[in-house]
Amino acid sequence: MTAEDLFAYLPAHRLEHHRNALALVPENNDPDPGTAVFLMDPKTGYHTLSCSCKAPTGNKRKSRCPHIKQLSEGLRKVPDSGSRSWLDTLFRKTPWYETAAALHQVCPVSSQSLKISPEKVSDTGEIRVWGPDAELLASFSPDPEDSEKAALEKQLLLERTNLWPQKDNPFHRGRVMDMLARLTLTETERLMALQEVISRRQALEQSFWFRLLYHFRNVSADAGPGLVTELEQETGRYIIACTDRSRALRIVVPRKGVMRVQKQIQGIFPGTGQVVRPESLESIVKVSADENNYLRLTLYLLLHLPDGATEAIERSRLKKYWYGDAVYIPDKNVLATWKATDKFGPVFGRQYTKRIKPERVPELIDKMGDIFSPPNIIDPSAKRLRLHRKWEHMEITAEAVDRDWCWLAVSYGFGESVTVRLADIYEARRAGKKYLPVDDGWVEIRDLDLGPVVKLPGSPVSAQLGDGRKTLQLSRMDLLRIQAASGGNLRVRPQGDAPSKSLSAILDMQPATPVTRPSGMATGLRGYQENGLQWLGFLAENRMGGLLCDEMGLGKTHQVMALMAWLAENRQNPVPCLVVCPTTVISHWERKIREHAPGLQASVYYGAGREMADLSVPGMVMITSYGILLRDAAVLQGIGFAAAAFDEAHLIKNPDTKSHAAAHAIRADLKIAVTGTPVENRLTDLKALLDLVLPGYLGTDQEFARRYENAGRHRRKELQRLIRPFTLRRTKDAVLHELPEKIEDIRYCRLTDTQVRLYRDAVAGRGKKLQQQLARGDADIPYIHIFALLSLLKQICNHPASVDRRSVPKSFKTDQEVMDSGKWELFVELLDACLANGQKVVVFSQFLPMIRMIASHLQSIGVESAGITGQTRDRGQQIDRFNNDPDCRVFVGSLRAGGSGIDLTGGSVVIHYDRWWNAAKEDQATDRVHRIGQNRGVQVFKLVTEGTLEEKISAIIDRKKNLMADVIAEDDPGLLKTFSRDELMDLISLPD
Ligand SMILES: [Zn+2]
Structure with a gap:
C-alpha cells in the first residue's frame, strides 16, 4: 500500500x-x-x-x-x-522527512513559541511564520487562482502545525494528530510519560518542522518530491523551497544551522551548486596608519583555495552571508568554514574597522599577535611599521676604558635607524612592559633574546644593570666574549674618539702600541710568527691568556721566546718567566733560548740537586718539568711570573689531575698553553685548557655542558666564535709560502740512570785500554776496536734493550723494566704528536734491533707501518703501501737499505733516531721524503743524547760537513781516519 x-x-x-x-x-x-x-x-x-x-x-x-x-x-x-509498509514508514523515506529531521536538529522549535502573520486565516495572502527571536522561519502563499482550495489548505496547514488554536473543535487536525500520537506510544514512551519526559522521536514528531513538512508532503503527494535549496542574494537567506509554484512554500533555514542542514540534505534534492570548503577561512586584518602611528584596522577574511592560492575579502561585504560558523562567498559560490579560531572577529565585536592609538597597539598585539606580518594586509601607509622581535646588531659606546674595566652603554639595533639601550630594556622589563614603542613600530622586549650579554655561561651582566645604572662595567675578557658571540654584529659608536679607539683596539685584539721586535732575539720571525707575537703581546698587555696551537714545525717555541724577550725589555722591574714542559723537552727549550734569544737567561730547575737561580736577573726564564711543578708546587706558586708557558699542554688537559691544579695555581700575568695537538674538536679538553689560561671565560663546567655538549650546529658555531680569539692555530698548509721546504730540528734528550751506568761501564772497561793506546802518540790507532766501542755507546744511547746481551756486563740486570731510555721517551712523544696531527712519519735508524723495537712498539699501539731493512724482499710493496694507504702511518727503515733509490713522498716528517756519521748520507735519506712532488714542508727531527758521543759527533759532523761528504762513502771504521787522536779520545770519554 x-x-x-x-x-x-x-x-x-x-x-x-x-x-x-x-x-x-x-x-x-x-x-x-x-x-x-x-x-x-x-x-x-x-x-x-x-x-x-x-x-x-x-x-x-x-x-x-x-x-x-x-x-x-x-x-x-x-x-x-x-x-x-505503513504511510508513516513511507513518509520517513522522503526528502520532506529528512528536511524536517535536519531542521529540527539545528533549530528545534515548538509551535507554541511561534507567531504567524497575518493572523486572519480568511486572508488569501501570504502567511509568514516567525520564530521565538522574531526571525522569519517560513512563508507560504496559497494558490491565488483557486480561492476555495487555498483557504482549505491554509486551514489544514495552520491546524496540523498547531499554529491555529484547537479551542473546542473536536476535528481540529492538530488535535486529531495529537490523539493518534497518544494511541501509538510505545511501551517505553508510556513509561517515560509517567516521568513527564518524551522520546527523541516524539520530540521530532511534535515539532513545527515535522508537522509543516508532513503537511506539504501530504498536499503535494501527487506533485513529486519538489524541494530545492536556494540562497537569496539580496538577503543572504538560505532557503528550502517547494518546487510547486502554486504553494510557494519557503523555509528559511536558521543561520546557525545552515552548514549542518546543508550537509544533511546534500544529495537529497538539488541545491544551489554551492561548493562547501571546510576549514578554509582565516581571520586577518588590513593595517593602515597615519603619520602619528594611529592605526586603522579593517577586518578581512582570507579564503584558502585548494590549489594553495588565497583570496582576501573585506569582511563587511559578507555581512549578510554569515551563517554561524560558516560564511558564504558569493563571488566564488563557496560556503566555507574556519581554519582556526576567528581571532579578530571577537575583538571587533559588531564593528568592521577599528582605530587604534599608538599606545594601545602593544595591547592589541598581545591579543592578536604580530599584526604587521603576513597574512595580514599591510597598507603602504603602514609598511614602515613593524614589530621587532630580534635585534640585528649590538652597539657599544665607551663611556670610559681603564686598565681593568670598560664602562659601556650597550644598545641593540633594529633595522638601520632604530636602537634601544639595554638599560631601557631592563627598566621597561622591571616595569612589567612587554613592548617598547620606537620610531618605526614596537620592540618586543619581554621575550627579546639579549644575546651574549646575558645568555653566555658566566655572563656577569644582568646583575650589574639591576640597580638602574645606565652603563655596563665589563672586563676586557667579557667584552671580547660578547664580541665573539655576537658573530660580527657588534659595532662601536661613535667612531673616532679616544675611548672608542681603545675599545676598537681591544675588539681587534691589537696591543695599544704594536709589539716591536725584541733586540734580545738573535733570529728573526717569519710573517705568521710576527702575527703570533702581536697576539701574545695583546694578551700580555690585557693580562689574558691563550692557546698557541700551531702545527708542529711552525716555531711555537720561537714565538713564546720572542714574547718573553719583549716582556723582559719592556718591564721596569725584572720579573721572571716560566716554562713548564715534559722532561724530554727541557733541553730543547734551554738550547733554543741559548741559541736564539741572547736577551733571555735560561735556567733549568730540574733534577735531584736542583737549585733556584737568581730570579732577579733580567730576562730570567725558569724551565721546569710537570713533575717538579707538582713536587715543588708551594715554592713555585710563591713566585709571581710575567708569563708562564705550558708546553705540550695537552698533557695537563685533565682538570681532575694534580698537575692541572698545580698549573692553575701558578701566578702569572699571562698564561699560554702550547700544544701542536689540535684541541678544538674535543670540547672537554678545550674547556680545561681555556680554564687554565682564561679562568671563568667559558663559565662553570655545568653551564658549559648544558649549553654546548650534545649541542646543535648553531651552538657549535657560537662556541667556535667564542674560542677563536684566544686560540691561535696555523697549519703548515696555511703558511706554506712562508716556510722553507725543509725544517730541520735537532731534539736533545738525556741519559737515564740505567743508561749512564751502562755507558760508564763500557767506557771504563773497553775504553780504558783504547784511551791509553791513543794517548801514546806513536802507537797505531786501533780503528776497528774504536769503531766497535763507538757503535756500542751509540746503541746504549738509543736504548739499552737494543744492545747485544754479550756487551752487557753480567752484573747488570737485563730486566726490560729498568732498560729505560731518554731518547726513546722523546721519540715516543714526538711520534704521538705527529700522528695526532695527521702526519705520516718516516723513521730511520742504522741499527737493526732498534728498527725492530720501533716496529713492535707501533704494533702494540695499533699503528700500521711499513718498512725496509737489508732483509726485506717486497721492497716495492712496502713503499707503495706507505705512500698510498691512508692507514699505513709510519715507515721504519735502515738508513743503508731505505736511504737511497726509493720514494717516500707519502710522509711529511722524518725522524733520524740516531745520527749517521755522514751528513750527506743523512740528507740523502731525508730527500726520500722531501722531493719534487712533495707539496708540503717536510719536518726533519734528529735525536741527540746530551753529554754523550752523539752530541760530539753531531758537532764534528757540522764542522766537517763538506770534508766528510767528499771523502766518505761508507759507514765503516775507515771514516775514523778523518778524526784526530784528540777527537777520538774525546769521543770515547765518560759522559758529561
Ligand atoms: Zn462514525
Whole structure:
C-alpha cells in the first residue's frame, strides 16, 4: 500500500496518519460527525477500528457507522493494507522527512513559541511564520487562482502545525494528530510519560518542522518530491523551497544551522551548486596608519583555495552571508568554514574597522599577535611599521676604558635607524612592559633574546644593570666574549674618539702600541710568527691568556721566546718567566733560548740537586718539568711570573689531575698553553685548557655542558666564535709560502740512570785500554776496536734493550723494566704528536734491533707501518703501501737499505733516531721524503743524547760537513781516519 493508492480511494484532505494509526475526519456537512480511527498493533498485525460518532455500539456498529465503513472499504481496496509498509514508514523515506529531521536538529522549535502573520486565516495572502527571536522561519502563499482550495489548505496547514488554536473543535487536525500520537506510544514512551519526559522521536514528531513538512508532503503527494535549496542574494537567506509554484512554500533555514542542514540534505534534492570548503577561512586584518602611528584596522577574511592560492575579502561585504560558523562567498559560490579560531572577529565585536592609538597597539598585539606580518594586509601607509622581535646588531659606546674595566652603554639595533639601550630594556622589563614603542613600530622586549650579554655561561651582566645604572662595567675578557658571540654584529659608536679607539683596539685584539721586535732575539720571525707575537703581546698587555696551537714545525717555541724577550725589555722591574714542559723537552727549550734569544737567561730547575737561580736577573726564564711543578708546587706558586708557558699542554688537559691544579695555581700575568695537538674538536679538553689560561671565560663546567655538549650546529658555531680569539692555530698548509721546504730540528734528550751506568761501564772497561793506546802518540790507532766501542755507546744511547746481551756486563740486570731510555721517551712523544696531527712519519735508524723495537712498539699501539731493512724482499710493496694507504702511518727503515733509490713522498716528517756519521748520507735519506712532488714542508727531527758521543759527533759532523761528504762513502771504521787522536779520545770519554 502506498499513500497514493490510499488517496485514490479516500479523500486526502480528510486523512491523517501517524505511525501505525490512521484517522478519517468527517466532512463539514456530516449530520453525525465522527472521526474513524484505524489502529494496528505493529507486533501482531492485529488491528482495530473505532469511531467517535453517535452510532450505536455493539456487533452491528461496523455497518451502522458510515465513517468506519468508509475507512475500512478504502483500506480493503488497497492491497497489503495490513502490512507494515505503513504511510508513516513511507513518509520517513522522503526528502520532506529528512528536511524536517535536519531542521529540527539545528533549530528545534515548538509551535507554541511561534507567531504567524497575518493572523486572519480568511486572508488569501501570504502567511509568514516567525520564530521565538522574531526571525522569519517560513512563508507560504496559497494558490491565488483557486480561492476555495487555498483557504482549505491554509486551514489544514495552520491546524496540523498547531499554529491555529484547537479551542473546542473536536476535528481540529492538530488535535486529531495529537490523539493518534497518544494511541501509538510505545511501551517505553508510556513509561517515560509517567516521568513527564518524551522520546527523541516524539520530540521530532511534535515539532513545527515535522508537522509543516508532513503537511506539504501530504498536499503535494501527487506533485513529486519538489524541494530545492536556494540562497537569496539580496538577503543572504538560505532557503528550502517547494518546487510547486502554486504553494510557494519557503523555509528559511536558521543561520546557525545552515552548514549542518546543508550537509544533511546534500544529495537529497538539488541545491544551489554551492561548493562547501571546510576549514578554509582565516581571520586577518588590513593595517593602515597615519603619520602619528594611529592605526586603522579593517577586518578581512582570507579564503584558502585548494590549489594553495588565497583570496582576501573585506569582511563587511559578507555581512549578510554569515551563517554561524560558516560564511558564504558569493563571488566564488563557496560556503566555507574556519581554519582556526576567528581571532579578530571577537575583538571587533559588531564593528568592521577599528582605530587604534599608538599606545594601545602593544595591547592589541598581545591579543592578536604580530599584526604587521603576513597574512595580514599591510597598507603602504603602514609598511614602515613593524614589530621587532630580534635585534640585528649590538652597539657599544665607551663611556670610559681603564686598565681593568670598560664602562659601556650597550644598545641593540633594529633595522638601520632604530636602537634601544639595554638599560631601557631592563627598566621597561622591571616595569612589567612587554613592548617598547620606537620610531618605526614596537620592540618586543619581554621575550627579546639579549644575546651574549646575558645568555653566555658566566655572563656577569644582568646583575650589574639591576640597580638602574645606565652603563655596563665589563672586563676586557667579557667584552671580547660578547664580541665573539655576537658573530660580527657588534659595532662601536661613535667612531673616532679616544675611548672608542681603545675599545676598537681591544675588539681587534691589537696591543695599544704594536709589539716591536725584541733586540734580545738573535733570529728573526717569519710573517705568521710576527702575527703570533702581536697576539701574545695583546694578551700580555690585557693580562689574558691563550692557546698557541700551531702545527708542529711552525716555531711555537720561537714565538713564546720572542714574547718573553719583549716582556723582559719592556718591564721596569725584572720579573721572571716560566716554562713548564715534559722532561724530554727541557733541553730543547734551554738550547733554543741559548741559541736564539741572547736577551733571555735560561735556567733549568730540574733534577735531584736542583737549585733556584737568581730570579732577579733580567730576562730570567725558569724551565721546569710537570713533575717538579707538582713536587715543588708551594715554592713555585710563591713566585709571581710575567708569563708562564705550558708546553705540550695537552698533557695537563685533565682538570681532575694534580698537575692541572698545580698549573692553575701558578701566578702569572699571562698564561699560554702550547700544544701542536689540535684541541678544538674535543670540547672537554678545550674547556680545561681555556680554564687554565682564561679562568671563568667559558663559565662553570655545568653551564658549559648544558649549553654546548650534545649541542646543535648553531651552538657549535657560537662556541667556535667564542674560542677563536684566544686560540691561535696555523697549519703548515696555511703558511706554506712562508716556510722553507725543509725544517730541520735537532731534539736533545738525556741519559737515564740505567743508561749512564751502562755507558760508564763500557767506557771504563773497553775504553780504558783504547784511551791509553791513543794517548801514546806513536802507537797505531786501533780503528776497528774504536769503531766497535763507538757503535756500542751509540746503541746504549738509543736504548739499552737494543744492545747485544754479550756487551752487557753480567752484573747488570737485563730486566726490560729498568732498560729505560731518554731518547726513546722523546721519540715516543714526538711520534704521538705527529700522528695526532695527521702526519705520516718516516723513521730511520742504522741499527737493526732498534728498527725492530720501533716496529713492535707501533704494533702494540695499533699503528700500521711499513718498512725496509737489508732483509726485506717486497721492497716495492712496502713503499707503495706507505705512500698510498691512508692507514699505513709510519715507515721504519735502515738508513743503508731505505736511504737511497726509493720514494717516500707519502710522509711529511722524518725522524733520524740516531745520527749517521755522514751528513750527506743523512740528507740523502731525508730527500726520500722531501722531493719534487712533495707539496708540503717536510719536518726533519734528529735525536741527540746530551753529554754523550752523539752530541760530539753531531758537532764534528757540522764542522766537517763538506770534508766528510767528499771523502766518505761508507759507514765503516775507515771514516775514523778523518778524526784526530784528540777527537777520538774525546769521543770515547765518560759522559758529561
Ligand atoms: Zn462514525
